[in-house]
Amino acid sequence: MDKKNNKNESRCALQEILDVIGGKWSMSIIYALFTGKKRFSELERLIPNINTRMLVKELKNMEANGIVTRQVFATVPPTVEYTLTTKGEKLQPSINELHKWGLEFVG
Amino acid sequence: MDKKNNKNESRCALQEILDVIGGKWSMSIIYALFTGKKRFSELERLIPNINTRMLVKELKNMEANGIVTRQVFATVPPTVEYTLTTKGEKLQPSINELHKWGLEFVG
DNA sequence: CGGGATCCGGAACGATACTG
DNA sequence: CAGTATCGTTCCGGATCCCG
Numbered sequence: 215m216d217k218k219n220n221k222n223e224s225r226c227a228l229q230e231i232l233d234v235i236g237g238k239w240s241m242s243i244i245y246a247l248f249t250g251k252k253r254f255s256e257l258e259r260l261i262p263n264i265n266t267r268m269l270v271k272e273l274k275n276m277e278a279n280g281i282v283t284r285q286v287f288a289t290v291p292p293t294v295e296y297t298l299t300t301k302g303e304k305l306q307p308s309i310n311e312l313h314k315w316g317l318e319f320v321g
Numbered sequence: 322m323d324k325k326n327n328k329n330e331s332r333c334a335l336q337e338i339l340d341v342i343g344g345k346w347s348m349s350i351i352y353a354l355f356t357g358k359k360r361f362s363e364l365e366r367l368i369p370n371i372n373t374r375m376l377v378k379e380l381k382n383m384e385a386n387g388i389v390t391r392q393v394f395a396t397v398p399p400t401v402e403y404t405l406t407t408k409g410e411k412l413q414p415s416i417n418e419l420h421k422w423g424l425e426f427v428g
Numbered sequence: 429c430g431g432g433a434t435c436c437g438g439a440a441c442g443a444t445a446c447t448g
Numbered sequence: 449c450a451g452t453a454t455c456g457t458t459c460c461g462g463a464t465c466c467c468g
Contacts, residue, residue, distance in 0.1 A: 227423030228348050235419075236343045238461070241335050254430055265462060270431060280426075291429040292468085301426045308422050311415035312342075316334030319387075319408045345441070361450050372442060377451060398449040399448085 234279050235305070239264050239272050241312075244298070244305055247282065251297040276302070341386050342412070346371050346379050348419075351405070351412055354389065358404040383409070 235241050239261065246252060246260045258269055273296060276282040281302035287293040342348050346368065353359060353367045365376055380403060383389040388409035394400040 227420070227427040229345075230427045231419050231423050232343070232345065232348070236339070238336075238339065241339070258430095265464095266431070267433095267463085268461065271461090286430095289429095292431090294430060304422060304425070308415060308418035311418050312338050313334070315411055315415050316338050318411065320334040320337045365450095372444095373451070374443085374453095375441070378440090393450095396449090399451085401450060 230279070234276070234281060235309075237272055237275070239268055240276070241309060243269070243272055243276070244281070244302065244309060247296060247298045247302070248306060248309075251285075251295045254294050254296070257296065281305070337386070341383070341388060342416075344379055344382065346375055347383070348416060350376070350379055350383070351388070351409065351416060354403060354405045354409070355413060355416075358392075358402045361401050361403070364403065388412070 235244070242261050242264070243257060246257055252260070254269070254273075257273075258264065258266065261269070273282060273284070277284050280299055283297045283299055285295045285297065287295070342351070349368045349371070350364060353364055359367070361376070361380075364380075365371065365373070368376070380389060380391070384391050387406055390404045390406055392402045392404065394402070
């Protein structure tokens with residue numbers, strides 16, 4: 215049932231790294247969460263051109279990978295907040311390096 | 322004709338970063354090339370489970386993105402060597418960081 | 429507000445067979 | 449040796465509508 219964990223045990227960590235940052239919107243979401251917890255609609259606003267389904271999908275994937283925490287508040291209307299876990303926060307050096315590389319070579 | 326450069330000008334560097342490292346085999350190839358120039362067949366041996374078509378495709382993509390240099394020697398049988406460009410080499414810090422993250426959190 | 433359900437086109441990926 | 453060509457499949461991502 216857990217589609218994330220039984221991918222292929224012969225694969226090294228590279229494949230899970232890709233599963234975390236390889237999605238089209240993954241890095242944008244992580245990047246947005248570096249500045250602190252965000253509501254679903256905030257993320258939707260912060261990330262141009264993403265659509266609802268994709269945001270949901272990525273967030274679920276990240277939750278399954280232990281990158282984000284989902285916190286639901288039983289308010290009306292409902293409130294949901296997403297926060298990076300420690301594991302997620304520790305992606306910051308990697309993403310900063312990639313970002314620096316991008317600035318230098320892509321513009 | 323150059324399908325790589327006219328992707329979408331409104332996109333930021335993230336998308337090209339993904340184009341470079343987001344492929345299933347991209348990081349494996351770059352990683353292999355960190356230790357120096359490699360022939361096509363060497364890469365094929367060094368990277369388990371990759372198939373010819375994928376290796377060709379990724380290498381072409383990387384060449385188009387200025388990550389690797391392709392050098393052909395008119396020998397019989399033919400010899401082709403792939404080397405990281407400066408742009409490609411400068412991915413090392415990023416990939417090392419990702420690798421460290423993987424070791425800590427994935428195993 | 430925060431999603432779920434469904435449909436769809438195209439890209440990514442894989443396995444072979446063939447070639448200069 | 450270093451690819452090309454072809455085919456088949458799976459999966460990703462986008463659009464849209466709906467629901468509590």
